[in-house]
Amino acid sequence: MDNEQTKDKVMKPSLPVGIVGYGAYVPQYRLPATEISRIWRGGLSIEPILEKSVPGIDEDVITMSIEAARNTLMRAEVDPQDIRAVWVGSESHPYAVKPTSTIVAEALGITPYTQAADMEFACKAGSEAMVTAMAMVGSGMGRYALAIGMDTAQGKPGDVLEYTTAAGGGAFLIGPAEESLAVIDGVTSYVTDTPDFWRREHQKYPEHGGRFTGQPAYFKHILNAVNTLLDELGTTPAEYDFVIFHQPNTKFPQRVAKELGFTPSQLETGLLSPRIGNTYAGSSLIGLTAVLDQAEPGDRILMASFGSGAGSDALSFQVTEEILSRKGKAFSTEDYISRRTEIDYAQYARMRGKITLK
Amino acid sequence: MDIPRHWRLNKQRYALTGEVCPHCDAKIFPPRDVCPECGGEAKTEFEFSGKGEVYSFTDIYNAPEGFEETIPYTVALVKLDEGPVVTAQLTDIGDRGVEIGMPVEMITRKLRSDGDERGLLVYGYKFRPQVSV
Numbered sequence: 001m002d003n004e005q006t007k008d009k010v011m012k013p014s015l016p017v018g019i020v021g022y023g024a025y026v027p028q029y030r031l032p033a034t035e036i037s038r039i040w041r042g043g044l045s046i047e048p049i050l051e052k053s054v055p056g057i058d059e060d061v062i063t064m065s066i067e068a069a070r071n072t073l074m075r076a077e078v079d080p081q082d083i084r085a086v087w088v089g090s091e092s093h094p095y096a097v098k099p100t101s102t103i104v105a106e107a108l109g110i111t112p113y114t115q116a117a118d119m120e121f122a123c124k125a126g127s128e129a130m131v132t133a134m135a136m137v138g139s140g141m142g143r144y145a146l147a148i149g150m151d152t153a154q155g156k157p158g159d160v161l162e163y164t165t166a167a168g169g170g171a172f173l174i175g176p177a178e179e180s181l182a183v184i185d186g187v188t189s190y191v192t193d194t195p196d197f198w199r200r201e202h203q204k205y206p207e208h209g210g211r212f213t214g215q216p217a218y219f220k221h222i223l224n225a226v227n228t229l230l231d232e233l234g235t236t237p238a239e240y241d242f243v244i245f246h247q248p249n250t251k252f253p254q255r256v257a258k259e260l261g262f263t264p265s266q267l268e269t270g271l272l273s274p275r276i277g278n279t280y281a282g283s284s285l286i287g288l289t290a291v292l293d294q295a296e297p298g299d300r301i302l303m304a305s306f307g308s309g310a311g312s313d314a315l316s317f318q319v320t321e322e323i324l325s326r327k328g329k330a331f332s333t334e335d336y337i338s339r340r341t342e343i344d345y346a347q348y349a350r351m352r353g354k355i356t357l358k
Numbered sequence: 359m360d361i362p363r364h365w366r367l368n369k370q371r372y373a374l375t376g377e378v379c380p381h382c383d384a385k386i387f388p389p390r391d392v393c394p395e396c397g398g399e400a401k402t403e404f405e406f407s408g409k410g411e412v413y414s415f416t417d418i419y420n421a422p423e424g425f426e427e428t429i430p431y432t433v434a435l436v437k438l439d440e441g442p443v444v445t446a447q448l449t450d451i452g453d454r455g456v457e458i459g460m461p462v463e464m465i466t467r468k469l470r471s472d473g474d475e476r477g478l479l480v481y482g483y484k485f486r487p488q489v490s491v
């Protein structure tokens with residue numbers, strides 16, 4: 001293969017850009033996996049995680065995005081009126097028609113001179129928003145762009161997905177590299193038409209291809225995106241201090257890390273699924289917020305999302321001195337995870353609208 | 359259903375935006391353009407910190423229309439750090455229980471669905487126990 005041609009799959013903005021502020025949100029309720037086994041499996045089951053986060057009855061992707069983005073702006077300390085885009089990636093937007101992003105933008109004081117759109121691509125919608133924000137800032141069209149990945153995922157009662165479908169996510173303000181706490185080196189996206197998971201319009205719960213979700217979907221896309229990025233940037237797994245993958249359960253990210261040559265200690269900080277579940281479009285983004293809470297200047301971070309349908313975005317960052325003064329200015333991801341109220345299946349069924357009043 | 363009313367109130371309801379009096383520095387919520395302390399004109403926007411404490415509260419078991427889904431819930435008078443007292447629903451109480459003097463903070467939540475499941479969702483401020491760090 002022509003060497004020149006192989007080296008242009010990595011995407012880089014014209015102007016150097018990075019993360020100026022970040023923020024996370026996780027609702028406080030936790031449903032232990034053993035509760036689902038108790039109801040649907042007679043207590044006998046191999047549980048893919050310990051417990052998952054569940055949104056309160058008055059929470060949805062809009063309210064959760066507002067809180068994560070408030071944390072982001074507290075760290076960024078920029079005038080909201082200088083933000084030129086608000087993009088929210090999710091597969092659980094509260095309205096079928098009416099953007100989440102305009103409500104979030106209004107609540108944060110960003111309106112009216114801004115782009116606002118909702119993005120969808122299963123669990124890849126959040127990183128999609130981040131990469132698009134980097135493109136906008138990197139082209140000089142706007143000084144700042146806000147990218148959010150947030151979900152309140154639902155699984156069919158009794159289905160294997162019910163164990164892990166959780167709520168939470170992260171928000172990132174993308175801006176000029178000189179103001180950033182982490183600068184982007186480059187992005188690689190790998191996308192194919194793969195029928196591993198889907199939900200038709202008006203259907204409440206998604207369908208999935210069972211074992212088909214593993215090798216040809218999650219592993220193939222992440223391996224290709226990450227390997228191409230490392231190859232074209234000329235970096236190796238050992239050069240990274242932290243790595244974050246989309247986390248639909250505990251095992252998949254552990255296995256893909258091992259296959260790529262990352263160690264368990266590189267993975268540990270950003271692996272939140274055992275304690276909060278799979279937050280879908282928020283999954284790899286909230287992992288990145290947990291890593292930034294722990295990062296030091298000079299650290300390298302690699303993040304790879306995955307979305308069914310299917311695709312993966314791999315992003316490489318370098319942490320700057322700015323991290324030191326910014327990380328303590330808002331709630332940490334751990335503050336939200338340790339704020340924990342355990343619920344049983346009946347409370348869960350009520351909170352998730354599985355009990356109807358009419 | 360009152361779409362124009364919801365739309366006008368959005369700013370103060372999503373973000374607790376009130377006013378500050380340019381004459382006596384009193385903080386005003388909800389915004390009313392006239393200072394309740396000195397009677398002067400007060401139109402300068404002011405963003406409240408959202409921190410305060412429970413001044414008084416009551417538990418609601420029979421909810422008005424549109425709020426049935428969240429019963430039982432607690433409505434409180436919250437004294438903001440900047441002075442004004444606002445009425446709002448408390449949320450995320452968990453097993454803690456509510457006490458007078460409890461430190462709370464503002465968050466934006468779903469208040470209710472306007473009409474049935476086809477109606478507009480109404481968002482606005484509530485208060486929760488301050489997250490300890």
Ligand SMILES: [Zn+2]
Binds near residue numbers: 384397398400
């Ligand atoms: Zn006055």
